[in-house]
Amino acid sequence: MRAQRLGWAPYALLLPSLAFLAVFFAVPMVRAFGLAFRDAGGDWTLASWRTMVDDAGFREALRTTLILIVLIIPVQFVLAMAMALVVNARLKWSGLWLYVYAIPLGISELAAGIIWLAIFDRQGWLNSILEGIGILDRPFIFLNYQERGWLIFAIVLAEAWRATSIIMIILVAGLQGIPRDFFEAADVFGATTWQKVRRVILPMLRPSVQVALILRTILAFQAFAVVIALAGSGTTVLSAEAYRWYYTIRDSHVAAAYAALILLLSVACTVLFLVLLPTREEQMG
């Protein structure tokens, strides 16, 4: 009687989730490709992709998205690793350090973008402080539409500030999984801090690093509000173009082509990280 009940019980418990994910994940995914590869009449065509690639915003969006990913991810990993090592170093108030570093976890991309706008604005905090200590004698316009370098610098800082927490948490969880003996052994043999990081921590953290890299890259391809808040129309990224095509131009086919492109790039990067950083089977998933 009981064994029979256990037979179907798990499937009954999974059913609502599976049904929901089918309707709101699987179907939209298929429909997105349908929208991207078909015209308004329902015929298969590459017209939306051609419109997307020929549009003036496309190259700029693709280039900025890739530049941001290449810059943001290393910066975040260095910061997150520093934070994780500090949290793991058994300092006093270690719970407090963890909490403080985790705070940006709750801050949205949009709020973070505006917060850094308050800093980089012409009348903002950075100019106030730099002028106050005598480095500048008049305000410098950082967020200038002609100066893409400063725009990207501001976006990178805002993203590094906001989204480092999640990597830090993943790394701390990974660090706590490393047996203490390993560090003690390294101490006995007189390893320096750098050697410990290089020879003990990084190899042991590989699964966590892989997860964090994949997660962060997927999220970085979707960078949106932070770019709009800081750069306005000064530069653009792929998801901002998807929004523009959907909302301003009202062409959901081209918008879906952008969405599909973001998905394909995300999947490609995920596969790349899985191949480049292989981990043992049981540590995955």
Next chain:
Amino acid sequence: MTSVARDLPASPGVETRSIGGHRRARVRRRLFSRGLLYVAATGLALWVLAPIYLITITAFSPRPVVYGYPKEVIPSQFSTDTISFFANATGVLPSLWRSVLVAVVTLVASTIIGAPAGYAIARFAFRGRNAFRLTVLSTRAFPIVILSIPLAVTFIDWGIYDTVWSVALMHTALALPFTILITSSIFVGVPKDLEEAALTLGCTPATAFLRVVLPLALPGLAAASIFTFVLSWNEVFAAVILTLRERTLPALVLSQLNDSPIPFRFAAAWFMMAPSLLFIFVIRRYLLGLWGRVSR
């Protein structure tokens, strides 16, 4: 956390008592590197906290000060002028209400739909368990962007486009994979023995779950729900795609961003940030468990 909370290991006491110069040099080096660690810890904390401090004093300055230059790092005037200017702007209060509604619907729906699946993964060994887990994990590779645009078309067909329900459904879809994985790790943490004891003592599976498992899982479930709330409260891309007039707060702020006065934006950023900070503070003990375990 308690294992990390202890400070220096037991050895320094022994080391300082010894008189060898070599040992003393080692202790000194150790103290020095400890000091460096505290400097690094403080520096990183300042990096996180300084922008929060700056936006807070901006949001609580009178509007002329917000426009003013140069700004003072130590504010001389406190005022709710800027915040109330934002709160009284057209559409802000209704959109605030919608944001709360969407977030509450999202957390209730994702818990009701997802927690049973989390429980199934945690408690039963069944065919397809790993496949299901992997499917749920892999949904994280799919960007919000790719779901929002086709769902907007679907919701227009269904006649719920531009309502809080469309945004709540979308947010539930986003939160569900997290809910499933997080609840399963919470239920794994509830000892199976207790549940079996309840069953042998005559409870039905349902009462065993309600009387034994649920009370033990409740703090973790509450933390997970708060996290879901924050996820929905912060989400902007889907919200701005799926609404036109019935904006949630982030969608309203984003759609008016580049036309709105500077004090409006800064107050908006503070307003969107403040509840999240509070919630993250409430669930701070669970952060590592929630995120760390799920991400492995």
